[in-house]
Amino acid sequence: MHEDSLLTLRERLRRFAREREWDRFHSPKNLSMALIAEAAELVEHFQWLTERESSALPDRKLREVETELADILIYLIRLADKLGVDLAAAAHHKIADNESKYPAAKVRGSATKYTDD
Amino acid sequence: MHEDSLLTLRERLRRFAREREWDRFHSPKNLSMALIAEAAELVEHFQWLTERESSALPDRKLREVETELADILIYLIRLADKLGVDLAAAAHHKIADNESKYPAAKVRGSATKYTDD
């Protein structure tokens, strides 16, 4: 396991909560609330920007957004851990599903997924 | 890079979007909306459950929750990629900050963080 491993992060976060005896606050219900609260802080950064502006954030803003992304990942990993879910496996599984569901040859250049649902 | 690497997932998702020419939909603004919509589907699973029930989901429900977690991770990785953010590094950095901010010896057994803010 190296730096960019989800398992490494999971272990570090497990130890963090255990050492502080904070596990009892971390019910899946509560963690889902903490996660969406962080996701909203992200949304807040983008809400009055145009799409183009959101792609070219000034440096200070980008640093703040980076921290929100970290917070979301942290709660996501904690939640998956509490539920016994293998996050990386679940993501690979879902991507594989999407690869079958939206064959490149068929949907390329089209926005079907984005307009029909 | 192996199965649980965030970089492996990032590369797979990059290829997925490129092959379908879907990158133009993936502005950070739009991705932040997609991310919070997935986070809300998670919240929806837990909203009428007690905390205890949220820790002991029936198998069918757990499979659904697993898929929501995957969706959140997918959009999170895409968003970080679009912004040029190294997600794992940002998370390790944030955890390090939290380790300093909440020293175990001082906060152990206390819920200060959770009640004061």
Place this chain on the structure above:
Amino acid sequence: MHEDSLLTLRERLRRFAREREWDRFHSPKNLSMALIAEAAELVEHFQWLTERESSALPDRKLREVETELADILIYLIRLADKLGVDLAAAAHHKIADNESKYPAAKVRGSATKYTDD
């Protein structure tokens, strides 16, 4: 129209935006983001509380929650106005639907809605 009228609030908010020339920021897309960001601030107040604690907020906290509720209503009214939706009529219509869908005699004391979906 009196104090508790949605139309009175709508008119006051319309004037507020017009006088400041802020209408151009208020696309439905942007307003939906602002609304969910406010909803998340609400969630944040409750995320580490038990259900029981959430029903008995200390006064200072209650004042803060009250402001979040106001912010949500404000963005909701603006968004409905921008879309030409009659909010009160839509709500009465939806409640009527729910009254038919969940007849009291049938669902009373049961949590079917809350466990089955």
Place this chain on the structure above:
Amino acid sequence: MHEDSLLTLRERLRRFAREREWDRFHSPKNLSMALIAEAAELVEHFQWLTERESSALPDRKLREVETELADILIYLIRLADKLGVDLAAAAHHKIADNESKYPAAKVRGSATKYTDD
């Protein structure tokens, strides 16, 4: 009290919950989750649209969005009721604050609020 009154809606919702004995599910914590889940369904409608498209929804889509707006208002009113908050008064109070904080003469035509915070 008439059709567009928040109190009328509050009374109708109170009766609805009482007749079904659903009040016990309606802790402020749970209601805040239900509210944000509905807000996210709204966001989902707009996430891949441009701002301009979000202002000109096709009729079928607009009907769906209208229902989401109703759902948000319903949970908002329930939550305020459970907390003993007068929603209309809180909104008028908050608008008055904003009127002082952002004097039209000073902020007109400027996007300060939207870029500085």
